[in-house]
Amino acid sequence: MKKRLSVLFSLMLVLSLFLSACGGFQKGDESAGEKGKSGDKAANVPQELHINIKTEPFSLNPGLANDSVSSNVLNQTFEGLTRIKNGKPELAMAESYEVSKDLKTYTFKLRDAKWSNGDPVTAKDFEYAWKWALDPKNQSQYAYQLYYIKNGQAFNEGKAKAEDVGVKAIDDKTLQVTLENPTPYFLELTAFYTYFPVNSKIAQKNPKWYTNAGPDYTSNGPFKMVSWEHNNKIVLEKNENYWDAKNVKLTKIEMVMVNDTNTELSMFDNGELDWAGMPTGQLPPDSLPKLKEEGKLHVQPIAGVYWYKFNTEKPPLNNVNIRKALAYAIDRKAIVENVTKGEQIPAMAAVPPTMFPENKKGYFKDNDVKKAKEYLKKGLQELGLKDVKDLPPITLSFNTDDQHVKIAQAIQDMWKKNLGVEVKLENAEWAVYIDKLHSGDYQIGRMGWLGDFNDPINFLELFRDKKGGNNDTNWENPKYKQLLIDSQKEKDPEKRKEMLKQAEAILMDEMPIAPIYFYTNTWVQKDNLKGVEMSGLGDVQFKWAYFE
Missing domain, CATH: 3.10.105.10 (Dipeptide-binding Protein; Domain 3)
Incomplete structure (x- = not known):
């Protein structure tokens, strides 16, 4: 199903270098179709996923993260205004949006959503997170990803004030974003982790909220972090407060940190991992020819x-x-x-x-x-x-x-x-x-x-x-x-x-x-693991994953 504003979105894409890359815009709740796909097939199978992320994440604050290890965790625990599925942006935290005639101002209406602790997700949480990442004192390596927003670069370089930045919470459910220039791929950008919201109420009370698992580490995605043994393991569980929880089949994701490719493959062979290799881990290069010959290798x-x-x-x-x-x-x-x-x-x-x-x-x-x-x-x-x-x-x-x-x-x-x-x-x-x-x-x-x-x-x-x-x-x-x-x-x-x-x-x-x-x-996976979303950009999402 196409969104009501798909005609306007198509007009925007005329400005894009790659029309087919962005495609149409899908509704976030289209994932309801996954229920019929997995449904009863998953009912009597343990829905616990075990993967390797190799090493300790650089940061699990969306505003500080700048690496694939952090991304592989954040893409499961947080959610932006949009989410990428089948190579196309679909509505996520945003329930709808409007674009001005000059294609520079977006007005997003947020759906009724909660943080993992039950707090409501508000437009202020987006405004706070984006301005926090742009604030030069926070030294966000990815601040430049927000330069598309009006005065984003000027604020980051100390040439403007926070209030000059073109992102504003009109009310709890309305976020207005003004861009420097028309940006045909902006709805793809809003799916990227630097554009994720942060629970502003908690972050303002505890500036180090993101350093450990606990009551202050709140997220708004399909999974929540329940434990973080630094340099060893991160455990996620299904976030029952997630707006689309009914379509999340996995109950648990265990992410171990094993920085040895041979050990990772052995753990997969022994049934300790359900997935080995990229994008979360890596296979030993010498194993690839044999895995390919055996028909197990995905490339x-x-x-x-x-x-x-x-x-x-x-x-x-x-x-x-x-x-x-x-x-x-x-x-x-x-x-x-x-x-x-x-x-x-x-x-x-x-x-x-x-x-x-x-x-x-x-x-x-x-x-x-x-x-x-x-x-x-x-x-x-x-x-x-x-x-x-x-x-x-x-x-x-x-x-x-x-x-x-x-x-x-x-x-x-x-x-x-x-x-x-x-x-x-x-x-x-x-x-x-x-x-x-x-x-x-x-x-x-x-x-x-x-x-x-x-x-x-x-x-x-x-x-x-x-x-x-x-x-x-x-x-x-x-x-x-x-x-x-x-x-x-x-x-x-x-x-x-x-x-x-x-x-x-x-x-x-x-x-x-x-x-x-x-x-x-390159990776191997359990045969009955289905619904893993792998993008052409190399990232992975487990929101729709399930064991058949």
Whole structure:
């Protein structure tokens, strides 16, 4: 069933680069159809899901979270104005909405919903959460995701006041949002965790409400957190106060933190896990060929990229030719065939081919050692060094993980063999590692980026501002920045696409990042587990999941 305003939504999508990506708009209560699908089949089967999330989440405050581990928890426990299902945004906390003629003001009517402790979910909870994330004193890495809102960036940069931000609770059930520019994918953005509400009544009383399970950790999604053993396990249970609880079949989700891929697969084989692999965990790369041969392996290309970030303020990575030499000397085909083995696509571009199909080819040739040596020679000359032997060892950092280790070791060998560059490897647990990257305490660091919404700008805007929340490279280019700003105002889809391609060309020429491969999700699951919602962006939702 289409929503009454689907015609208006379709008109909005004319501005979008990818019409089919957003599609129509579905009603949130359409999930009632799931009852007939699972219904009695699930009645006599224990509805408890056991998964692995590998490591401790960075933060379970939607305004501070900035990683997939946190996302995998928050997407089960919280809910925004919309929710993504079958690749399309559907109504969630919002019961209806209206859009102004200039497509810049949204007025959302909230449904009758409660927090897990019984408090009503109000428009003020949304206004509070969004302004809290934008408040510079809270240092939200994802504040820039709210820059689409009028004066959001100005407030975050200390150039405007909180009351100037274009989000306002008109009354308990009415939220008015004014944007800087028409944003065709705004209803996808409101499904992202930075746009989740927070129980303002509790958060104002207890600023550390989100650090432990307990009466103050309230959420508004299909599940609630009942225990959090740090660095060990998180347990969720069905949230009986959730507005759509009748369509939630799982009664419990146990999330263990096992950061060893072989152990994860063994736990699955032993029946301790119902799901092993991405996007919550990871399978051992060496196991993938056999699992595929046995017909157990699930593989799904997603809008995500694995890359190395260069700290462009740390010598010798402050030299563009050194960066290009290192990027060109990587044999990506060898990595995906011999190390990752998950049908990943070698990446010679920043934006995944799911958004820019031409990026399967990319901006440079894979494993171009000849060109890499030319850039190295030029870079050494610019640094006043006679020979590569005069170049101090470069430190390559990554978070503790079997696959990251193997990729780093392979690239370390390639840089030594192809360029004569000495590389030291450094690993750290996730929380420590991400802090080091954000504080600039690294030379080269690995990172993955999964699309937050289905538009190329989500991959390019990361590097728009030197001090942008998730940049870490300290790179900034005025022309690049202006192209992204102008693209936000361009109504012609083809002209906008060309602007974004020009920006990507600048990024790939100055190389603050070295793309390695485009992601696929690879996993195994119990045969009777049904209804898991996997998006093309690589995230997972268990709202509709059940055991048959």
